[in-house]
Amino acid sequence: MKIFFKLMLVLIFLIGLPSVMLGQHNPDGRKVSLECVTCHVSWHDAVNSKMSLLPEVDAPIQLQGIPARIPMAAMCFTCHDGTVKDSRQIFASNNHKPGMQVQHADVQGMPLDKNGNIYCGTCHTPHSLKPDRIGGLAPFLRKEKNNSALCLSCHSNQSKDHLNHPLKVKVGAGNKMAKNTFWGKDGTIECMTCHPIHGTQAVTGVQGNDRSELCSSCHEAYFKIKLTDHDLTSSLKNKSGTIGPELGGNDPCVACHVSHGAKAKHMWAMEIDPKLGENGYCIGCHSNDGLGRAKVYSHVGHPVSGNLAKRNVPALGIKIGDELLCKTCHDPHQWEFSQKHGLSTANEEGTEYTSFLRLPDDAQGQLCVTCHQNQATMFSSDHSVSREGFQQFFRESNTLHGQCTVCHDSHTDALGSSTGGDPYAVLCLRCHDGEYFPTSVVHNNHPMGVPFISTSKLGGYKKDGQTLLSCNTCHDPHKWGKTVESSKTADLKGDDRNSFLNISNWPEPKLCLDCHSKKATVLMTDHDLSDPSRSACSLCHTPHNAETQYGILARWGGSPGESFNEKHCFSCHNKDGLAANKLVEGYSHPREFGILSPAARGQGSWLDFPIFTEGGPSQTVGHIDCFTCHDPHTWSYKAELQKPGRVNEEGNDLTSFLRNPSQRTLCTDCHGENTLWKYNYYHDPVKRKRY
């Protein structure tokens, strides 16, 4: 029984053998496995043509000279219909679908169909390594997609950095791309990150020309540009005759940036003048014929190109040696740094708080002090805009300025509003000539606009190759100087130690002597009246609002005397004055006689014995006055006697601040041989009348 059963099995097996022995062979005659005919439908052996169910196809692909069925979409679909894998969304997509023409692509090393169009097999082949193998190319791709190699086989012209969106850059975890977004190795951007090759959209998040959704997914911060003047979809929307790129929908990026095929770096949409360097991106529009011509860039403003940062400024993202650029101060994507400013489409005028500034020029002068730290000392001085004078001015003029822009305008002139002449004086007098400030300098100031010789090479303003004296010769408006009070300097009355002086004028009057070095002879004489807050010069002279223009003589109040000089001298030389022990009993040469100056008489310099009129010194005709004989800065006309001696030394005819020896006086013209008597007893009202 067992033998019979076994024989039956063998018989049945042999009868059935042909059906299992029939194999499959490829066109070369090589036997292939069953797996091959899973797709290679033509490799079924001995297909009876009358019995064949193979559909007639117009195969656009030839393999080994035979129209190929495999790479046709119909074959792919038999598995990718959801029963094996689901790729229906790919078949539904018009994006890279079979039969698509390759008009704009430069196909390199990828097969096309007989019509030169793409088909599934252009990019895919089941014979690539399986995706789960090392080096496998999911989904059965001919080339790697993780590094965009697949895409660049045809689109190599869209990979050049800067002119196209960069590849292989890592995107922050905070991006808002869809969860199924394709990322390269280590989360880098690759072609398919934005271009889901078989997606329903050619580019993710792009509606028509509007890339807002896509761009904002990674560059959300830049979308602060919306509704600003740089959002041309908004600011130029209702304007006719505009120039520049076409605006696409509500895409605020498109005016300046294109994703591919840019004309300049930064994916720039417009031509840039290469001579302008990095600033060209701004000046391209902010020029006379540009889109931003309403805000034309001026070269007289803050220096940019060619100037290098001298320190690291993290707040502005610049490092030592970085070139200063428009974007150093401006963030073209952000109208106002804190985003607290409500925006509209009204093209509002910018302020120190807005204007695309990276930081505001506020009460702390945030923007400017990032570089100009040394000037920050101003913010606690009377030059701070927080002082009441400024505040009152702002209120009444309905304006608002920051610490720096109240004086400086970055895009017109470093000292804004100067239209010629002395820009410093113009600027300073905007405030110091008005009603809001107690320190107005309205009359009898130190001479301005004159050449000067400064030991320390003090500044001034340049004109015709000369440096002329101006406010900045003596003052640095950013530095109050030594603060003598424990409180801040607000509304303090200044003195020789501060007052925004370039050089401290106390205890020695170094600032005055920097130019008036010959007047240093006054030091340590009885006329050196310096005290803890006042230098030797300041008792007699005041550079602003003096009693006289000549000599900028300080105010003398109700002191006696006929002339300015007498009043000036008697302000001390009176019984209640500082020089009460040197009272002058007789004085005032008769004024009915005009006196010729030495120069007019051809006998020397008019300064040998200066004569005066009511307007000041005269080089021709005038009157004899105190300073005709006395030089208050020089104890003796003899150098050896000028050396400082003991205090309150009694004078004689060689000293006593006499300007010159008696024999060189003018007196002989009228007084002849009585001159010596008159001269010696000039201040004795009795004796001087003897002759």
Next chain:
Amino acid sequence: MNRALTKSTNMRMNKYLIPLLISGISLGQDPIGLEINFSLVQEYEAGFTFPTDLCGNEQGDVFVLDAMNDRVVVLKASGGTSEIKPQRDSFYKAVGIAYINGDLWIADTPRSRLLKLQLDGRISEVIKLDHGIEPVDVIAAGAYKVVSDRMNHSITVLDENAKEKYHWGSRGEGFGQFINPGFMAMAPENRLIIGDILNRRVVSYSQSGRYPQVIAKPGVERGQIFRPKGIDLDAQGRIWIADGYTGAIQAFSVSGKFIGIATNKGKSIALKGPMGIWVDKQNRLWVVEAFASKVSVWQISK
């Protein structure tokens, strides 16, 4: 029951049954078969995007799973169409649909679950499937439900409480194995007919996966199958099988005999990517032509 049913069962099957079955197939097949005339009754496009499956009810309404559009399209027996959109849920990219005891059941393939869909779009029951199952098709087997699984290449049987009772099958070419089981149908005597897509065959099994009977063997000639897709039985007990590549619709007996092929005007019909099929009481065969994104209705001649 566990996954492989039992190892010894399979070994016995391999030792004795496989040769017998193969021989039986070889000896029993009619290589010619009949040409069964099909006449086109109607075509529906209805905005479909690669629909995959359909089913019908006793009233003659047909439900087409148009999952790429996240909907079921109802082709009403009374004429006209409507759609069922899922409320607060989605079955995007689902593949299979069945009408079981008055309810629509959807094999929500990518989300590893079965959904019971009400006609108003409400999803009244969600059955989460274990083992990462990606269900391709679901059919009723008495009180049980049977699910084909493209992920594990297996068949899962759920009991009346929708709990997994057992599963069987693995990836391979032997009987009891599959390379992507797809659409299924129930034949008399609880025979489970399964399209074994990449093994290019249709085989019937007992519900527990035993006693395989080849219905259609691999090939591209009449009586053979290359991409088995939709399967259904008509009132005569003929097993109709759609071939997703050749586009042919062929009939086999439950014993695996090739009965005939659908023809139209003397030529075998070649549909565009046919997938799910359903034969109604009027002996009309409804077929999803997925690649053409349409449904066509064919009258089967007597």
